Amino acid sequence: MFGHARASLTMPGDVPEGEAWRFGTFKDPNITQEVKFSGERRRCKHCLIYKPDRCHHCRICKSCILKMDHHCPWIMNCIGFRNHKYFFLLIIYSMLCCAFIGVTVIGTILESLEQEMPVCQRFLLLLCFSTSSIMGGLLVVFAAFHVMLMLRGLTTIEFCEKLSIVTSGKSSKYDMGAYRNITAVFGPRPYLWFLPVDPPAGDGLRFAKPRGRSLAAPRYLPHDPEWT
Numbered sequence: 001m002f003g004h005a006r007a008s009l010t011m012p013g014d015v016p017e018g019e020a021w022r023f024g025t026f027k028d029p030n031i032t033q034e035v036k037f038s039g040e041r042r043r044c045k046h047c048l049i050y051k052p053d054r055c056h057h058c059r060i061c062k063s064c065i066l067k068m069d070h071h072c073p074w075i076m077n078c079i080g081f082r083n084h085k086y087f088f089l090l091i092i093y094s095m096l097c098c099a100f101i102g103v104t105v106i107g108t109i110l111e112s113l114e115q116e117m118p119v120c121q122r123f124l125l126l127l128c129f130s131t132s133s134i135m136g137g138l139l140v141v142f143a144a145f146h147v148m149l150m151l152r153g154l155t156t157i158e159f160c161e162k163l164s165i166v167t168s169g170k171s172s173k174y175d176m177g178a179y180r181n182i183t184a185v186f187g188p189r190p191y192l193w194f195l196p197v198d199p200p201a202g203d204g205l206r207f208a209k210p211r212g213r214s215l216a217a218p219r220y221l222p223h224d225p226e227w228t
Helices: 002-010 085-112 119-151 157-160 163-166 178-186
Strands: 054-060 062-064 071-073 077-079
Touching: 085 119, 119 157, 119 163, 119 178
Parallel strands: none
Antiparallel strands: 054 062, 071 077
16 A cells, blocks of 8 residues: 555646546536636547646657656656656755765865875766766756746746747746745645645646636647657
């Protein structure tokens, strides 16, 4: 039971196999807001289901992923509703590890300038510092980009699809304000944000309507691109 619960927290999240999402069944007009350019309900020709809002099909995982952000080649898995927090924590923990390694190795490098040691050891010390600095810098840029998306209530796919909206300074229709956008990723309890527990509330199928803002349904292109 514990293993099953752990797996459910680390998987991105698939669309449930309910009649509301299958082809040819009763369609609740209020169950989704996003539609195709033609006004029809979004559906997946591979999974033969209707797509919930913010859901996309990944050809690599061969599944429709709830609130799909992107497919990460480093962990060989999709980043979606249920594991977005753990993806963020992976980046944060990796940055801290790079910073710890880079800072602690500086003292050893300085000592190597005054003490005799083989050239290969000096080379390895410099290689360690250089690698940790480069990786740490790249992770900082990568984390800053995803923090920007999170604060604006966007996923990576939505950023690519609605680049014109993002560059114009307009907010996403899912933007609930900075604090609520963070809780939508890290969970409702701030004191557990940086721990790999307490995932965000909800089921990934429906999303709250921002106060004082119309949740107008965006119209996707007719081909409804699938993301890899």
